[in-house]
Amino acid sequence: MKKISAAADRAANLTRQLLTFSRRQIMQQRALNLNETIGNVASMLERTLGEDIVLKFDFAKDLRTIYADPSMVEQIVMNLAVNARDAMPRGGQLVVRTFAADIDVQYIQKNPEARVGQFVCLSVADTGVGMDAQVLGRIFDPFFTTKEVGKGTGLGLATVYGITKLHHGWIEVSSEVGRGTHFKIFLPASSKQIEPSVNKPADQVVRGGKETVLVVEDEAELRLLTRQILECYGYRVFEGATGAEALKLWPQHAQEIDLLLTDMVMPEGITGWELAEKLRIEKPELKVICTSGYSVELAKMNLDAPAGIRFLQKPFKPQSLALAVRECLDE
Known part of the structure; x- marks a missing residue:
């Protein structure tokens, strides 16, 4: 861990x-x-x-x-x-x-x-x-x-x-x-000398879970890392590189997936919130978190996102991701 x-x-x-x-x-x-x-x-x-x-x-x-x-x-x-x-x-x-x-x-x-x-x-x-x-x-x-x-x-x-x-x-x-x-x-x-490192305070423990998360992220390394973090917290994970891949995967696993974690801007035309809207038509109770390099305030101000979607700003740390997922699922 x-x-x-x-x-x-x-x-x-x-x-x-x-x-x-x-x-x-x-x-x-x-x-x-x-x-x-x-x-x-x-x-x-x-x-x-x-x-x-x-x-x-x-x-x-x-x-x-x-x-x-x-x-x-x-x-x-x-x-x-x-x-x-x-x-x-x-x-x-x-x-x-x-x-x-x-x-x-x-x-x-x-x-x-x-x-x-x-x-x-x-x-x-x-x-x-x-x-x-x-x-x-x-x-x-x-x-x-x-x-x-x-x-x-x-x-x-x-x-x-x-x-x-x-x-x-x-x-x-x-x-x-x-x-x-x-x-x-x-x-x-x-010629500068290396400064001694300072110990960081211990991080707060975040509760994991057994739910299933669909991760949609076009950057392969970040997608793999996100999957590893979530699995480390006990979650089951499906993944796709694009919205199109997620839509192909959805019919087989719709009943299992509890939360969609998706990048807001992806290749192949479909955005994260457009993907969320499509999936929520079939499963209204689906929880959604959109990630973005933009600030949350800027995303909400400039982007036409549907209500009820949580935002998680990139870059995020493991605990920030785990906490956002847990809080979203517990709503």
């Missing part, structure tokens, strides 16, 4: 940074050890990659600190891992390395984006399908993707690029078709 909770806490932080990045809000920077930051997401990396991909770490000892937002650095690691996973559909190997880099004038002559000084490098190399020069030249363009429709947003690597730039770093990429791809993220080294 603690592992699931920690993973979901981290996912909430990563999602929050996507919103923060898009709104250009102030980053929460502090002195970090890159090795420790990667270690914090190691178990999530393993789950994301799956059993067919071998994950290896090679961390430099006595690595200099960096001054960065920890959640954003974790997001860089996770996005690169997801990109690597998708490039290795038949399995392979992913090697994550860290090392110190002293950049001089000669290096800059070969790498114009680089800067003179002391840097810490995150290296992520896969044995995937690789990319040709044409694709390689566009990988950081927002919404550019080589994946099938519905399989990716094209924002992962663009976000990596943006976060790296926000931290005054740069990225070097090499790739060979049939051999794999190698990303190197350079971040400025810092």
Whole structure:
């Protein structure tokens, strides 16, 4: 339970940074050890990659600190891992390395984006399908993707690029078709000392249940994580990536499903509340929670949502999700 909770806490932080990045809000920077930051997401990396991909770490000892937002650095690691996973559909190997880099004038002559000084490098190399020069030249363009429709947003690597730039770093990429791809993220080294961590107060215990929840979320990782959290609290879970998938699943399980937990905005045309209205025609007692990256106030003000639907703002933590589900079911 603690592992699931920690993973979901981290996912909430990563999602929050996507919103923060898009709104250009102030980053929460502090002195970090890159090795420790990667270690914090190691178990999530393993789950994301799956059993067919071998994950290896090679961390430099006595690595200099960096001054960065920890959640954003974790997001860089996770996005690169997801990109690597998708490039290795038949399995392979992913090697994550860290090392110190002293950049001089000669290096800059070969790498114009680089800067003179002391840097810490995150290296992520896969044995995937690789990319040709044409694709390689566009990988950081927002919404550019080589994946099938519905399989990716094209924002992962663009976000990596943006976060790296926000931290005054740069990225070097090499790739060979049939051999794999190698990303190197350079971040400025810092003289700041790492502050000791402060213990958080214990969280309130939230009651679970045995009811059945239909989760509809187009982001695969978030959908899986939501399912894991709910199952950890004792709920039975059905899931769909879109409203259309949910409608196909509904006839077989309508009598079993007690609550619909759906994203408000999804692909394939049907919104979360439109889905809720359709299902409530057949089952008026169905409880509904809509999730959104918008604030609850903004969602209610600008979006034509039917009465009786609860809102849960993304990013949410495990307890927030469990509490919202329990309260909704108990109404």
